[in-house]
Amino acid sequence: MSTEREPIAVIGTGYVGLVTAAGFAELGNEVLCVDVDAAKVERLTAGEVPIYEPGLAEVLESCRERLHFSTQLADALERARLLFVCVGTPPTHSGDADLSAVHDVVASMPASDTHALVMKSTVPPGTGTAVKRALAQQGKPLAYVSCPEFLREGSALKDFRHPDRVVVGDEGDWAGDAVVALYEPLGAPLVRTDVVSAEMVKLATNAFLSTKISFINEIANVCEETGADVLEVARGMGLDSRVGPAFLRPGIGFGGSCFPKDISALKQLAGNSGYHFQLLNAVIEVNDLQKRRVVSKLVKHLGDLVGKRVTLLGLAFKPDTDDMREASSLVLAARLLAEGAHVSAYDPVAEAHARELMPGVDFPGSALAALEGADACVLVTEWAQFTELDWQTAAQAMRGELVVDGRNALDPAAVRAGGLTYEGIGRP
């Protein structure tokens, strides 16, 4: 079998699964996608794309003849030996990773020594060993490879095509070789290592990036006390090659489907094995508090929020995605409603999903309609259409004049030129 263009299976067609499928289909691999969600499979088979990810629909369409969607594993098992596991691993109530979907996949495997599970889902270190043990107990001699995914929603296809590195953790067997060969055309640096180290790379990376965000957020808070401008501070810090400019953008905290759950999983994993991960606890706490600081800013300008009208511009956890998992907007809306404020909101893509998650919030259907009669607005997600908003028109729609730029993404001069009051994060 040619390893370069061999058929592969993708189990789980969410953000990671669909992007992985599209990316490999683009490289010429036939991809057999399997998902337990029959409605999703039906939509994908009909050529619909159930998530918003820039460029994804186009690639899925152009590679249509190499992509197959099914709820049944049988076809995939017959034609592919590498089974990329891309199922969700959401947090449980205890903050650990919920691996039930991974266990379901393991249970559905045949007693085969010609197939390999390639774990792209983010799982705690030790999962590979546990899965191998479970497979052995079930008499299933499948190979196992850890191949963690690092894509970012919003630029996921670009991240697939140009990864900073590809991490392959395996036991030095045929399966690891086959995964390395699959990724070879991308020309990315390869980290080939053992399974548990590969698993740890993923969680440690997300923990470090979260730490950088909470760090710069705390610097921003100190800047507010001292009169320094955190954007100048971050620029000056980022030019130091030991620091680097990435992830030094202060704002109202991180959310999304990965950072919060992955750092919680790492914290719990450490705790379960008797280690108190002090730094990570602080990172999480700083992030929680950062989301609430916006409320203090509103109170500082508006006083009591009872009856005040506050508009949230953007709801998705970041621009260019429809993903609402752990979005800062959810915390903010709930806090504002609890303070007695009237909340209206708009998001160009995530709104349909947000409506279900945000009872009590009004969704008038456009940015300007949401701003109508507002005492204040908060930029929550820096979609381009908000950074390009005409603030003169916005000011006419609003009743009050406060603009809280929760992402430091607006041009303060443009906001002020509209006769509005600009308040950023960590800026004088």
Ligand code: NAD
């Ligand atoms: P998702 O919820 O969008 O998709 C998961 C898919 O798996 C769903 O379509 C679900 O129906 C399907 N599924 C569940 N159980 C299944 C089963 N037994 N068989 C077949 N399909 C099944 O999740 P996602 O955002 O794509 O994340 C998947 C994994 O990748 C998670 O572990 C996540 O932490 C990790 N990850 C996500 C991102 C990201 O940005 N979304 C980035 C890197 C890593």
